[in-house]
Amino acid sequence: GECNLYAYPMVKFAYKDKPTKGNGEHDVDVNKQRALLAKLLRALFKMSDFVQKTDSSGATPLLALQVGNQPSAIALCRQLFKQNPRHILATHKAGPFAGENAMHVFIVNEHEEAVLEMIELLNTAYREKKIETTDLKTLYQGQAEGVFFHDLPMRHYGGTVLGFATAFSMARVVYAMLKAATRGGPLDGIITLHGTNNMCKLTGFLPIHVAIANGLTGMYEFLTNLPNVDEMYRSWAEKTQHQNQSHPKLAFRPSGAEFRRASEHELYATESAIAPLKMSEKLMLTGRSTYYKRKFQGLRALQLCAVLGDKRMLQYCLRHKSEMEWKWGPVTQYRLDLDGVDSQGDSGGDVMEIIGQIDAPKATQEMLLDNFMHGFLYLLFVEKWNRVLWYVFYLNRFIDCFYIVALMVLIFWLKFAAEAIAPLRTTTAALIAMILSFSWDLRANLLWYRNKNLTKEGMDLSWTLIKHHLDWSYKTGFANKIFGYICTLAACIYIYIERERAAIAHFDAVWWLLAIAVFTAFNSIRNVIFTPHERLGVFAIVMSRTYPQIYPFLSLLFAVMFSYIVVLYTALPFRFGFDEPMSQADGLQNPGKMLYDLVMVGLIGEPLNLELFEDVNGTSYFNWPTTNGGFAGTLQDAYTDNPLDQYKIANLAVFIFVYLLYVLTVLILMMNLLIALMGSTYAETVANSTLEHRVDFARLVLKLELEAASFVELLDLDLHAGKADVASKRGEAKRYHHIFRSVEDNEEGYGTSGNVPLFDAAVEKLFQGEQRRLSPIR
DSSP states (O other): OBOOGGGTTOOBOOOSSOOBOTTSOBOOOHHHHHHHHHHHHHHHTTSHHHHTOOOTTSOOHHHHHHHHOOHHHHHHHHHHHHHOGGGGGOBOOSSTTTTOBHHHHHHHTTOHHHHHHHHHHHHHHHHTTSSOHHHHHHHHSOOOOSGGGGSTTGGGGOSSHHHHHHHTTOHHHHHHHHHTTSTTSTTTTTOOSSOGGGSOTTTOOOHHHHHHHTTOHHHHHHHHTOTTHHHHHHHHHHHTGGGOTTOGGGGSOOOHHHHHHOGGGOOSOOGGGOOOOOOOGGGOOSHHHHHHHHHHTTOOHHHHHHHHTOHHHHHHHHHHHOEEEEEETTEEEEEEEOTTTSTTSSSSOOHHHHHTSTTOOHHHHGGGSTTTGGGHHHHHHHHHIIIIIHHHHHHHHHHHHHHHHHHHHHHHHHHHOOSSSOOHHHHHHHHHHHHHHHHHHHHHHHHHHHHTTOOBTBOOOOHHHHHHHHHHHHHHTHHHHHHHHHHHHHHHHHHHHTTTOOOGGGGGGGHHHHHHHHHHHHHHHHHHHTTTSHHHHHHHHHHHHHHHHHHHHHHHHHHHHHHHHHHHHHHSSOOTTTSOOOSTTGGGSSHHHHHHHHHHHHHHOOOOOOOOEEEETTEEEEOBOOTTSOOBSSHHHHHHHOTTHHHHHHHHHHHHHHHHHHIIIIIIIIHHHHHHHHHHHHHHHHHTHHHHHHHHHHHHHHHHHHHHGGGHHHHTOOOOOSEEOTTOOTTSOOOEEEEEEEEOOOTTSOOOTTOOOSSOHHHHHHHHHHHHHHTTTO
16 A cells, blocks of 8 residues: 555555455554554654655655644654654755745644744754754754745745744744854854844845734734843843944843843844844845845834735834823823834835835825824824925925026017027026026935935946836926926027027927927926815826826727728728819818828817718709719719719718718717716725825925935924934934823723824734733743
């Protein structure tokens, strides 16, 4: 018989003599059979050739037993691990599950006790020198990186054993590994919560990010409040003390609270001290991996919540950051540190910036609505606007208006000037205004690159970054204005070149250039001037949202029009340049005019000039075609005049039929579809007008903040949101925070009048429950 290890201990026998009992059943003792099979496998696993065999998926025999996940298979695996701890090092070879090892499989199948036993077996084997440090590195720092793990949700499991244990809420496993990572321990220097060796190759996630990505508030609290933090991490501080001379606290024996306050050290897995996701070249070998890490690059736990659009987890992290200032009876006042939230922070990935990004998902953008923390994040943008940024906004509009006025003065001078000379002064003024406007816009774009923190080791010009910049330029209007700048420059240069000529008529070549320049200038200012005003801004939003939906429709419309025009051109019984003009279609004798007339029929409904009826002695006759293009009163007259005219009559009939069908299809059907499309776009935009406006307003505030950042020290501007901490020491950067209060219900469930809780009741209840659960552990 045979045993498929994925289905262990099931055995399939091929009987020859079919031994049976007297009652006809097979004479087989299942328990003895399974015991024999287990004994056989224990013997086989002593043979290295058998242990190293792999199947088509890259699994070894031991991994096949684990994947089967039958109780007897799990029991056999644990026996094999005790028999030889090196079996724990089993790893999937090349294939869809490449990199997945025995610990990964047990964690996924939630055998926590077995994993703890494996860790202890490895620690003992290391002390007895049966396993080398390189073996432990291969096991614990190995990554499950086969194609199976590129899809969600596997992609968010962290890759390493530590990441998987975090993703499946195995706090005891995480603690056991970290405990073994203390100084002199088996995993010293192998397992950390911050090192690049424990970072997921696909996403760059560290354990804290894994907890966030999987919505695990319990593991988030566990990692940010690890038990015995002093004892476990003191060795790390001592080993890195010489590398961090700027942090003298680390030279002492700090408490857990001091570790958590050392946010700049970026060494410990606290929310305020999550190490940014640094990328190394070795972890960027594939395009897909590079994309995922670029998406999450430089994000801390709080900011990752915003990128993923996880409103619940973001609320929880913000609640975790809140510190109680005082409590008076049922009223409690809290302070929420805005570090990591305020877009004026040091990094380029704060929550406010993430919400305003061009590629932000809708779930992230919806954090601006009132149903998320009562519009807390949107009010931060409004606070920035009211504080100083509205000055910058109107400075931008002044520069735009100066450019437009200069262009209009140049245009009207050329139109109405009596002197036959070139208006050099006016041209110079327009050129200066264009250079000023262009320089200001270019400065904003350069600041955008700088804010991405990508210039430390040279400018990163990846296609993803370029695409995001082009999208940002289009949203801010710079992409449209650049064509106007080019046209203005070309027109001014032409005027300077032709300045010696005496005739104003020589400047006719610049009209189309100036027209494009004025159009783009007016269009850009129109799109942004109403953004700060929600009621007026919705109409500008409707126009900007309608155009992208019209373009695909117009391609279909012109394709239909082109097909009908070709048919009409073919069916018209007239050869241009050869036949005599037809009185019936006198307006279609020129191919260019015929094309123009047919296009106008489709777009505005202007009918063709067809003379299909002739009035003779007060009686209307159909104007039948004849050979010489003349009039035949009746169909018989047309046949009598020339029998070949019957073909012209047939062609003209086809032409008229297709023409009527063309009018019905294009003018009535397609145009009504276009109107319906625009109506649905308007209805959809109005329904989402609050979100659309707030997203545009947030992006405008972020752009103005970039432009004003250079003048902060010169003009003593405060671009932060929130209230500055007056208790900051001299020389230290100010900390900004948001103050809010919480009021407890009275015994009848009331008594909270005038108080609007910042966090949802479910999040607050969850937070309090986690605190109570972790209290005895601490």
